[in-house]
Amino acid sequence: MAYRIQETCQGIDWDAVYAIMDSVRMASHSLEQVRLAFENSYRVVFVFDGGELIGFGRAVSDGAYEAAIYDIAVRPERHAGGLGTLILDTLHAGLEGMDTILFAMPGVEDFYRKNGYAKMLTGMAKFARPQRMREKGFTD
Numbered sequence: 001m002a003y004r005i006q007e008t009c010q011g012i013d014w015d016a017v018y019a020i021m022d023s024v025r026m027a028s029h030s031l032e033q034v035r036l037a038f039e040n041s042y043r044v045v046f047v048f049d050g051g052e053l054i055g056f057g058r059a060v061s062d063g064a065y066e067a068a069i070y071d072i073a074v075r076p077e078r079h080a081g082g083l084g085t086l087i088l089d090t091l092h093a094g095l096e097g098m099d100t101i102l103f104a105m106p107g108v109e110d111f112y113r114k115n116g117y118a119k120m121l122t123g124m125a126k127f128a129r130p131q132r133m134r135e136k137g138f139t140d
């Protein structure tokens with residue numbers, strides 16, 4: 001199937017983005033914060049089928065050798081159709097030569113393994129809101 005891939009935030013319907021995030025239980029920030037996060041990101045990817053937004057993702061980066069991937073989501077009825085991989089591949093294409101890290105949601109690790117990621121042995125994180133630790137899969 002031919003999808004349309006958009007790599008800017010121009011004209012994005014943030015309500016549609018937020019509705020997808022909500023449908024996959026990723027709406028843990030406000031809509032305005034989500035819009036800011038995408039607009040301030042180094043790379044963004046939005047995938048459309050016709051006029052319908054069906055998935056997206058973003059990456060932050062220093063523009064030299066480090067990047068981090070966030071907010072990968074696909075509309076639930078489109079899961080397992082290769083879209084998540086398409087979103088990651090499109091992000092990676094603009095991060096060539098960079099090391100890339102991410103937080104996998106608990107249970108989604110195999111999706112990232114299949115896309116070349118491995119678990120970190122010494123990865124650490126400090127969260128602004130302590131409840132985010134559990135959402136991100138940290139136990140202590």
Ligand SMILES: CC(C)(COP(=O)(O)OP(=O)(O)OC[C@H]1O[C@@H](n2cnc3c(N)ncnc32)[C@H](O)[C@@H]1OP(=O)(O)O)[C@@H](O)C(=O)NCCC(=O)NCCS
Pocket residue numbers: 024026071072073074075078079080081082083084085086103104105107108109110111112114
């Ligand atoms: C995770 C997500 C982005 C994957 O997108 P997708 O379009 O369903 O994934 P793909 O079809 O590209 O899958 C690629 C491979 O990963 C596997 N995979 C996909 N989702 C998986 C999951 N949740 N757990 C384990 N494996 C998964 C697929 O079976 C497929 O394997 P195969 O190549 O052997 O057939 C999508 O399911 C989603 O939006 N989930 C809800 C939000 C979420 O958890 N986002 C990740 C935040 S860290």
